[in-house]
Every structure is written in structure tokens, then in C-alpha cells.
Amino acid sequence: MADRDITRRSLFGTGAALGAGALLAEAAPSAAASGAAPSTADVVVVGAGFAGLTAARELTRAGASVVVLEARDRVGGRAYNHELGGGVISEAGATFVGPTQDHVLNLAAETGVATFPTYDTGNDVYVSGSGRQTYSDTGPTGSAPPDPLLLPDLTTVITRLDQMSTEVPVDAPWTAPKAEEYDRQSLGSWLAANTVNPDFAALAAAATRPIFGAEPRELSLLYVLYYIAASGNETTPGTFERNFDTRDGAQMWRFAGGSQLICQRIADSLGDRLVLNAPVRRISQSGTGVVVTADGVTVSAKQVVVAIPPALAGRIDYQPLLPFQRDQLTQRFGQGTLSKVAAVYPEPFWRTAGLTGQAISTDGPISATFDDSPPEGGPGVVFGFVGGDRARGFAQLSAADRQAAVLDQLSGFFGPAALSPTGYLETQWAAEQWTRGCPVALAPPGLLVSYGEWIRRPIGRIHWAGTETSTYWAGYMDGAVRSGERAAREVLDAL
Template structure:
């Protein structure tokens, strides 16, 4: 069996010397086990050339690889982490259950993700919405309510409704594939969502809810996001036959957070990876991509692979950390420097039972104070144990950056106790995901663009760079930043390669 070349490519190496060493690749392995660097030598075949290397084994990368393999292409997927799934990751609990540490929701018009889940035998169920939600005001007043919005006076409802209508109307003018070409794109991209709110909405309650929507939909502060970006984000919250709208984007029942996957969405990633078998190699971060003569050398810590095409299925900010030779076009490189992921954390407190349901609560909180200001009932479909999901978004996540996990846990439990009573203080298990602190993540879905980025650099988001194709949830033209978008982007990158 040929020896795997280790280490990054040195300048004096050339294509002949690299390929002469030989690389063991999964051209047609029958095994369903995902390979690690130590096992890569056992992968079938000794050919150092594949048709496509996919960088990243999240939903986008796995969807791309799956489509290419189905078309008869030789593919290798290289993943930096010790697992597949990217920003989708479920973990087992001591009570035998499974909890979603990463992405988890799906809803109407997210057709590709749901079709893939159906094909793989992963079922969905509607999230728990029975009972009342709680709205915590800035002075700590708890208001219980039913429906999509907290109680307000009629003037506030009318002002909020008018603002939502204006946003939906503007969003309807934004092309889902070329938002920079929207009418008045320069004007829209020249301001933040916050500045639009302050300049167009006079009602204080309506303003507050709109700022909260920014945190809920994008896990980012309204002052950081381009107005054009949030209009685009609204526009893509649909599909080919159902235009996006803000209500669908922010809603639970009937919206983006309508449903979850029985046993968690991580199964979608692991089942795709299992079918690909040793074509997926873990713990193999890609450091360099060298293009020459219509092909590329992909240089990772443990492998050097030659391919006719490459799919980089990473968020733009992470894709920008790979070294490219020749250098990428300036617009693409500048885009990766200006396209951050959201600052986001996710905690799940587990209990013997969903006790808040006995009090007539559905587990959903929207708050104006606290470390966690957004919660959901994250219990399994049979309610056999209770789980409360608590998000840390934007400023709240950054505020705990230097605090220990134990301190963050206590802050969250203090908030949950304030929201749901003393029983929330003593969970049987507690899971904390600090996505912006993970080496190969550095933030959560979705990414977003500040003012001026889409109109100056947006054209580079999906434009191929030589033989390199770009995928990932942030490149999707529907449900950008969601699991649906990730699947769509991977399938689209594969389709583009197959078209030649």
C-alpha cells in the first residue's frame, strides 16, 4: 500500500513528486465507516487522482459528494473535525435521549432538506406550541400571552404591522440569486437594519420587537447588519414557488422553527457519511489549494490529493483561511474578510419532565434582559423528559466570552429560574455549545454582511475560482444560513460540476 504523504506542500515540491508518492483514496470502497488519517491507508485504491475533492463534511459538503458519487464521480471529502456534520451536531444524554447541540429546526418550504431526511429515514415532528409564551420587559415584568406576538396596544400592533409590510415589500424586490442587483441596492446596502428601524418606525414597542427579530432571525444585532442583507434574508425564506416573507422567517408554528427531527438532524449527516464510507476522511484540515493546468492539488495535514475540481463547502470566513495558489481574485478574498458568522451559543437544560407544561407554558420566552433572551421547549416528541433550549445571541454571547463554562451555566440557569420557577434551577443534565469558540467553526449560522459588502463584493459569493466551486449555507439562494440552504448549496455545486 502506498505511503500517505504527510505535512503541507513545500515550495520545492512539484506535481510529479507529490503524485509519485501516491495517496490512498476511496474510489470505490464498500465499507460504510468514515475514515480517519490513521485508517486512510486502508481505503480501496492507490490512485492519487480523484474527480473532485470536497473540503468540509457538513451538510453542504456531504450533499455535494453524495450527488457527485451518484453520478459516478470519484470523490474524496476532507474534514478538519473529528466528526461530520459541521454546525449540525447532536449528542447523547445519560437518560438515553438525544439533544441537538447545533442546527435543529425545519419548516414549510424547506423542501430539499425534508426530502433528503425522508430518503434517509429521518422523521420530523412539530415543535411544542401548546400553552402560553412569556415576554419579559426591560423592567422585569413577565407577560404571558398566546399567539405570535406579545401583547401591545392597538397603535403598536398597527405600527409593527406596517413595518413588516414595508420590509416584505422591499424584500420582494430583492433577487434571491443577485441581491446586489436589487432596485436601490446601493441605498439599501448603505444603512443598517437598526438605522432603518429608527428612521421609519416611531412607535417604541414596534421598534423593540423589530430589534428583537434581528436577534431571533440572525443571532446578530440590528446595528451590525446591512438593511439589504436582512431584506435578502427575508426574500430567501421561501422556495421556487413560495416567495419569502418575514412572518415565515421568524415564526415557530408554520415558520422556520416549526418542526424538529426525531432523534436529531445529525442523523442526516451521519447517514450520508456512512453511505460515502471511506471517501470521508476526518481530522484532516485542508491548508492549501494549488491550481495549475485545469486541476488542483489539495494539501491537507495528512494528505495531498489531485482533483479536476474542488468544492469548498465552508462559511466564507473559514474558506478565507485556506492558502490559495495562485491567489484568489481580490473581490473573493475581500468578501471572506467581511462576511462574519454570528456570535451564538446554545444551551440545553434537561429535566425529568417538562414541568412548565403543567403551568400552561409552552417554553417559549422572549426577553429584553438576561444572558439568554430566547428559549424553546426542546423536549422529545413523547415528552418522556423535559428540555429547555436557551440561545445566547450577539451581544449576550460576546458578554460571556471570557467566562468559564460553569459561570455561563449558572447565568443561564438563573435566567431559566426567573422565567420558569425554582424547578428550572436543578436540571439533571446541562449541555453548552459555544460555537464561536470552536476552532473549525468560529461562530454559528447564519453569517451576515454589514453595510456595503453585498453591493461591493457579493458577486464573488458563488462565482467559481478556476476549478474551485463554493458551497455552504451562506451561499444558498433559498434559506440561506439554514440547514435547507446548506443542502441546496451542496447539490447546486455538484450540479454545476456535472454540467462541466
Template sequence: MARERQLSRQPSSRLTRRSLLGGAAVTGAATLVGAGAGTAAAATRDVDVAVVGGGLAGLTAARDLVAAGKSVVVLEARDRVGGRVVNLKLTNGGFTEGGGEFIGPTQDRIKALADSLGVATFTTYNTGKNLLYKDGKKTAYATDGLLGSVPPIDIAGLANAAVVQAELDDMAAQVPVDAPWTAAKADEWDKQTFESWLNANAVIPSAKFLFDVACTSVFSAQPRELSLLYVLFYIAAAGNESNAGTLERLTETANGAQESRFVGGSQQVPIKLAAALGSRVVLSAPVRSITLSGSKYLVTADGLMVTARRVVVALPPPLAARIAYDPLLPADRDQLSQRLPMGSIGKAIAVYDTPFWRADGLNGQVVSDTGIVRSTFDNSPPDASYGALMGFIEADEMRAFDASTVDEVKAAVLKDYATYFGDKAKSPTSFVLQRWDNEGFSRGGPVAYAPPGVLTEYGPALRRPSGGIHWAGTETSTYWNGYMDGAVRSGERVAKEVLAVL
């Protein structure tokens, strides 16, 4: 499992919803065309719009374009839909989410999409105490007290952290979500890393620890890698048109971005969305080139060529840059793509007969200053028919294990789980690992982030169409950038953009 788990292919060119979900049965049937082995070489289609990428952004754009009467084909490189949203099959017949899974307040567009498809949500397990593991000491703490879910650090650290958080929220309020590079202090903020700003402001070590953990948990990147302006934009984007973004909404479970999960797993949403599009979605069709030929674009994928009046590329910028374009993309767009790296992230899920930590009064959530896994969640199903501990492996910790075997990662993860939850955690009934860094059509996650100097110099190229090529994906969203909600918002936005010129 050093790479993303590949979902089994059917012998014919049609894949059922069962195979797309990785073995978990889903009511109803759908057929999505596979363009790889088993189909005629170099088949051709002529459509109004070719959509590159079968994640939430591309599928949402296709849905809206089809609803407006346009002909569309969606080209997806993987043998499944969902992009960075995937359900992983467990040996007990269940499944767990290997990618994006949580939604919360103000994430209106993903919620509306899920509701329209009949995918319900349930509350993330949050009953009982959190655990802080710091300086070799384990401390359980309540999440419903005066300080909410803030770990119980020293009073000086708490006071410093409160000031820093308020300052970040105040600065974020000055950042326009649709054009952060136009903020009055954009140049000043984009010249420095988040790390340098924290060093000057989070002056109590325990406070700095809290923001370091928050940073890696949100971005899967270290503070030294991120532009301060980008972090402020990300905070501002953690809201909607009626509610300003806050750092608290990014990091919290109750009333925050981790508040809820999807019944049946998050991949249910793109699976059902793709099912409604039917044969317009083509799997196992990585796009190699996009060429302007006369008034149309020729989109060449493995086993399929598509001619289209417009093209929507719904991929992370560094992945979109790997397509060959003729004519070349504008220099600023290409330079932008070169400067937006993916975060480094993995998810490790250990499965047990029961969620045994609940009996100990714990909710399964940990904040730690050591180990390969420094934040965890209870990923058990809503009926608690088995227990599942999910740990994030992020930034430096993920990079340190990118070349390790699955067994080596598993041993390190279970060591941490035992430290946090006791000896019972050493013996799961099964273990699954999703390493996005090693997944060929993502190469990291959850988002492509901006180091210093990128937004102010190249930001305007992020959403600006390149001729008849339009850009979507969560990285282009003005709200909930990096999240499933941002992906849906970007699909809706780009569909309107295309329809305005067709």
C-alpha cells in the same frame, strides 16, 4: 466545555456511527476514514473532485457527484460530520441538538434529503402559552389568537410593528434572491444598517424591541451590524421557487422556520448521508492548502494529500479564507471573505426529569428584553421522557460571555430560566453548552452575514468559481440562506455546476 464538545475517537482509524453521533446508538454501521493520528502520514488519493467540508453542503455535493459516476473524497476537519449541525450527548443517555435543529414550510430540500435517508420529523412543542418578559414583568400570552404569536405589547407598538413588517416584506419582494445587488434600490439599501432603518421606521419603542429581538434571534447579530439590503435578501430567501419569502416565516414556530425537528436529532441527516458515502469521507483532515499543479489541484490536509480535477470548498467564507491558495484567489473573492463575519451564538440546554413548565400551561418559548438568554424553546424529546429547555445566547450577550467559564455561563443561564419558569428551573439534572464562537472550525454561527457595502461591491464573487475551485455552503444559497435547507440547496447547485464542466 468552553469549546465544542469533541466526540470520542476510536482507537482505530475507523469511526462507527455510534461515535459520530456522540454516543447515541444508531441502527446500522458505517465506516468513515480518519486521517489524523493512527494513519500513515501523507497518504495520497487521486479523484475527480475533492470536497472540503463534511457538513450538509459538502456531503450533498458529494452524493450527487458520486451518483453521476465521479470519484470524490470529502475532507472534514472535525472528528465528526455535520458542521454546524451536531447532537450533544446527555448524561441521561439522551441527546440534544447543539446547532441547527429546526425545519419548516418551503424548506423542501432538507426535507427531501431527510426523507430519502429515513429521518422523520416531529412538531416542535408549541402547546400552551408563550412568555414575554419585558421591563421586569412576566406576561403569558396565547399564540393562536387574532395576532398569532406577537407578544402583547401596547397597541401603538403593535400598530407600528405591523406597518414595519409589511414594509420589510414589500421591500424584500423587490430583491432578486440570486443577485440581491441588482435590486433597483440596492445601493440605497446597502449603504445603511438595519438599525438606522429601524430607528427611522420603528418609532414606537415597543415595536423597536420586537424587531431587535427578531434580528438577534435570526442572525445572532445586532441590527447595527447588518446591511439593510442583506436583511431584505434574507427575508426574500425565506421561501422557495413558488412561495415568496416573508419575515413571519423566518420568525414563527407554527407555519414558520421553527415548526419541526428531526427524530433522533438533526445530526442524523449528515451522519446517514456520510454513511452512504463510506470511506470517501475522511475525518480529522483539516485542509491547509489548495494548489494548482498543471491541470489538477493538490489539496493538502493533515495526513492526506488529494489530487483532483475540481475542488468544492463547502465552508463559511471566513473559514474558507484561512486556506492557503496558489495561485491566489481573485481579489474580489478574497475581499468578500474578509468582510463576511460569523454571527455570535451559543446554545444552552438545561435538562430536567420532566418538562415541568407544560403543567403550568407554558410551551417553553420566551421573548425577553434582558438576561444572557432572551429566547428559549422546549427541546424535550417527542415522548417527553425528560424535559429540556434550550436557550439561545446571541450577539452582544454571547460576546460578553465568550471568555467566561462554563460554570459562569451556566449560573447566568439558570438565573434567567428561573426568572422565566420558576425555582424548579434552578436545579437541572444536567446542563450542556455549545459555544460556536469558541469552536475552532466554525468560529460563530448560524451564518456569515453582510455588513453595509458588501453585497453591492463584492456579492457577485459569492458563487462565481475561482478557476477550478467551486463554492458551496449555506451562505451561497439563494433560498434559506443560513439554514440547513440552504446548505443542501448549495450542495445540489454546486454539484450541477461541477458536472457541467467535467
């Protein structure tokens, strides 16, 4: 089988359990089928996510001929619309957009996709060892829970991380004055040395699981500081708050019709220049050109843009071999471990109880939830992030036990009505053959100083895109779009 998509969907009303192919036939009717793929082009783009499609769009607009080769039977990469019926979708992947993410916002506007505000009226829920409490994100900690026992550590940690992040240049974190000192520490060891209450570690993990799909022990401190610095743009410096918050932060808005719709619109414009079901296996370059070999199709071109996650880029055969530093980068820059679960209800019942649908929990599989209902207000959809150790443990449970654990946790957040959904969805991004983990590639200690300079350095006729290669908003749709624009500029300079 070409792609084991383990997305599960059980709509209780119908009892249907549809495979991803069936879902996608509904969700992506515009995607081109293979067949008469062009065998030459100015540029081959590998991967039809936001990065690759943006590069292809920019190159086409500049007059270059392009062929996009996509491994899956759909476009969108880490953006993927689940069809719930009646035109309602739940985003199984990338969902939110916020201020300073101007590049994806511009692209959405140009492709005719509107934004609408994430539901954020009322109180958030916080569940920890000491019980359940509610709080407003208009308080001084924003979306972070103002746990009174942890508040001193929370304030100190966020203030210090934000301050330290200003020392880290987003285009070259490995050149920061204290790069060596920061890169030899994990976020976990830094937190252990810089917090007072040992219970703070649980709250920190409840943040890194949804943000990174990882535990604090897995993340280089330098990488975390870069990620914070990158949560902004050229005029508005990044902060932890802008990354983590809903209000004025990266979760502020959503796309009407789902984020994947932007990719589908670009795909429509590419017509038969987009080839689906075409995983790229080999890229051979010479002094005169490049030959890209995928299952069932080979394309000759002048330049190539590889717009897939670094770990997957490392699995392509390159002839001649890439410099070993680039290869060793891809041996270490693994994808995060993030699953998304969603429950569907007739109404967003939490709203009438004065809740936003947002919850943060230090216990249970889910670390954070959001209201994912369509802009019309119904049906009610809530989704949760299961990340890091919790995602790895969750995957070992049976499907029934996973669903029971999720619904039990949702009822703890929002009340017993959560136990009676009309639908339940899961997407295990780490098990997707053509993504291998979400939301982003993670730099462990040592990676950025040793290999960071190779993240987007072109190698001959090969240019690198993908959200991991962005200066701002790496890990987000905006970073992917930025990377596609930058790669297109590189290629146009080289053509």
C-alpha cells in the same frame, strides 16, 4: 490541539464533564477514521457539513469519484447532536425545519430520518422591561410578542420589511432596484428612522440575536431583506413570519434522532471516501487539475467543492491567488455570534403549566427559548439562544456565573422548577475552530453591493457551497443542502 471545542456538559447526576471527543464517540460511531485515504478522485469536497455531504452524495450518485476532507473528528458542521444518555440527544446546533424547506426534507426522507412537530401547545412567554406576560402564537403576530406598547411599530416594521423584501431577488440582491439605498443602511439605522417607540429597539435586538447572532447595527438592511426573501422557495415567497414563527414557520418541525443523524447517514454511505481530522490548508489549481493539501493527506482531482463558511474558506492558501474581490469578500463576511444553552429536567414541567417552552426576552443572556425535549416527551429539555452583544458579554462570565444567569432567566420564564436541572449544556459556536460563528455569515452595510457577486462564482476548478451561497434559506440546513446540490450540478457540467 486540533479543535478546541468548548462545549460544556455537566450532568449533575454523575458529575461528569466530558470533552467533545468523548461525546462524539457516542454520537457519531459511524464516522470513518482516516488512514488509507484515496489520493485521487474526480472531485474533492472540502467540509462534511450538510452542504459538502450533499454535494458528495449527488456526485457519487452521478458516477463521479469523490473524496471528502473534513477538519473535525466528526461530520455535520453546524449540526451536532449532544448525547444526553439513553439515546436522547439535544441538538447543540441546527435544529429546526419548516414548510418550504423541501430540499432538506427530501434529504431527510431519503436517508430515513423522520420529522416530528416542535412542541407548540399553550402559551409563549414574553419578558421585557415592563414585566412578564404570556401570549398565544395563534394571534395576529404569530410567534412575535404582541406587546401593546410596541404593537404599532411591530406591525409597521414587519409589513414594510416583508414588502421591501419582495423587491430583492434572492439570486442577486445587489441588483435590486434600491440595492444601493438599502445596502448603505444597517437594520439598526433603518429601525431608528422608521419606528416611533424607542423601546422597539430592544425587541428588534431580541429577534436579531437568535436569528443572526448579531445586533441590528451589524446587519445591512439589504442583507436582512434578502434573508427574508430567502425564507421561502421558488413558489412561496419568503416572509419574516415564515422565518421567525414556529407555527407554519421555520421552527415547525424537528428531526427524530437529531439533525446530525442525516449527515451521519450520508457519511456511512461514503465509507473511506470521507477523511476526518483533515483540515485543508492549500488548494493549487492548474490547467490540468487541482491538488488539495490537508494535514496528513493530499488529493489530486479535476474539480473541488469548498463547502465551509466564507471566513474559513478565506484562510485556505490558493495557488494561484483568487481574484482579490473574492478574497476581500471573505475578509468582511464574518460569522455571527450565537451560543446555545440547554437545561435538562426530569419532565418538561412547563407543559403542565400550559406553556410551550418558547420565550422571548429583551433582558438577560437568552433572547429566545424552545422546547427541545425528545419526541417521547421526556426528559424535559429547553434550550436558549444567546446571541450578538449578549453572547459576547456572556463569554466573559465564569462558567458558574453563566449557568446561574441562564437558570435564573429560565425560572423567570417557566417558574422555579427551572432552577433544578439535571443537566446543563453550552455550545459557544464562535469559539469552534472549524466554524468560527453561527448561524451564518453576516453581510454588514456595503458588502453585498461591493462583493456579493463573488459569493458563489466559481473560480476555475473551485466551486463554492455552504448555506451562505444559497438563494433560498441561506443560514439554514435547507440552504446548505440546496448549495450542495447546485455545486454538484456545476461540477458535473465541468467534468
